[in-house]
Amino acid sequence: MTALPDWLTQVPLGAALDYAAVVVFALTGALVASRQQLDLVGFIFIAALTAVGGGTLRDLLIGRDTVFWVGNPTYVLIAAGAAVVVFFTAHLLESRYRALLWLDAWALAVAVPAGVAVTMRLEHGPVIVLIMGVVTGTFGGLMRDVVCNEVPLVLKQGELYLTCAFAGAASALIANAAGLDRLSALLICGAVTFILRAGSLRFGWKLPVYKARPPRQY
Numbered sequence: 001m002t003a004l005p006d007w008l009t010q011v012p013l014g015a016a017l018d019y020a021a022v023v024v025f026a027l028t029g030a031l032v033a034s035r036q037q038l039d040l041v042g043f044i045f046i047a048a049l050t051a052v053g054g055g056t057l058r059d060l061l062i063g064r065d066t067v068f069w070v071g072n073p074t075y076v077l078i079a080a081g082a083a084v085v086v087f088f089t090a091h092l093l094e095s096r097y098r099a100l101l102w103l104d105a106w107a108l109a110v111a112v113p114a115g116v117a118v119t120m121r122l123e124h125g126p127v128i129v130l131i132m133g134v135v136t137g138t139f140g141g142l143m144r145d146v147v148c149n150e151v152p153l154v155l156k157q158g159e160l161y162l163t164c165a166f167a168g169a170a171s172a173l174i175a176n177a178a179g180l181d182r183l184s185a186l187l188i189c190g191a192v193t194f195i196l197r198a199g200s201l202r203f204g205w206k207l208p209v210y211k212a213r214p215p216r217q218y
Contacts, residue, residue, distance in 0.1 A: 013183065014121055017114035018055055018068055018075065024107035025140050026051040026079035030086030031100040032148050040087050046144060047083035048076055053140035058115050058132050062122060101201055104141060104153060108161075109194035112137035112168045113186040120182065126173050133169030137193070138162060157209060160200035168193030 029050030033043040052069045059067040069075040093099050115136025119129045138154045138161070145152040154161045172189035176182065199205040 012121075013186070014114060014117040015068075015072075017110055017117055017186070019078070021055070021107060021111035021114045021136070022051040022069075022075045022078055023082055024103055024110060025054075026082035027086060028100055028104045028107055028141065029079075029144050030083040031090060031096050031103065032144055032150060033083070034086060034090035034096055035100075035150075036148050040084070043083040043087045044080045046148060047086070048079040049147065050140045050144040051079035051082075052076065053143040054111055054136040054138060055114070055140070057139050058118065058136045061135065062119060062124060062128065062132060064118075064122070068118075101153075105194060105197040105201060107141070108137045108165060108197055109168070109190045111140070112165050112193045113172065113189040116169050116172045116189055117182070117186055120172075120176070129173060130166070130169045133172070133189070134162065134165040137165040137168070158204075158206050160196050160205055160207065163207060164193045164196040164200070167196055 026047040029047035030043050032050075033046040036042075036046075038046065052075060055068050090096055112133045116129055116133040118136075119132040124132070142152050142154045144150075145154075153159070168189045171192040172185045175185035175188045180188070196205065
């Protein structure tokens, strides 16, 4: 088996997950920009906002010394590169919205473990780990959709989204409490998140929604 490059083995797990989440979320941001017919600068802005939005909020809330992309601007450059690629290739996709949904599902399945990994490494308690996993996974896409005047996927009726992030982060905590190593816990987190989201997209899995009823007359 070919050994991994030294630089790759030296990348912390949380940072590696952040890189992966930035790439995939940037692609989703650029796809939304293509649906809005923005120019190249607009593509880069929306891609970067989507890519780093959730992680930025996470870092601010847990009080990290430096927000991850401020300490390493490579994240923003990667997001910009993804935006440029989509700008010149989005027209080749048969359905940009379908591609957006599935890319967003993959991004969610990477970003939730990223948030969990960073918060665990800083030794926060289970409640904060759970919340930061959800924040990292969902707020970049929420910002993207709100800025582009689209119905936020995170709040779309009849689909699992927040539930997927919550279940994924919770599964990581359960796995960690059961004695599994951190890598295994994060893999389980990503798998649970993606399976639930994919099931919602493919098979229509959803939770019951609130339905108003007439007030009782006494």
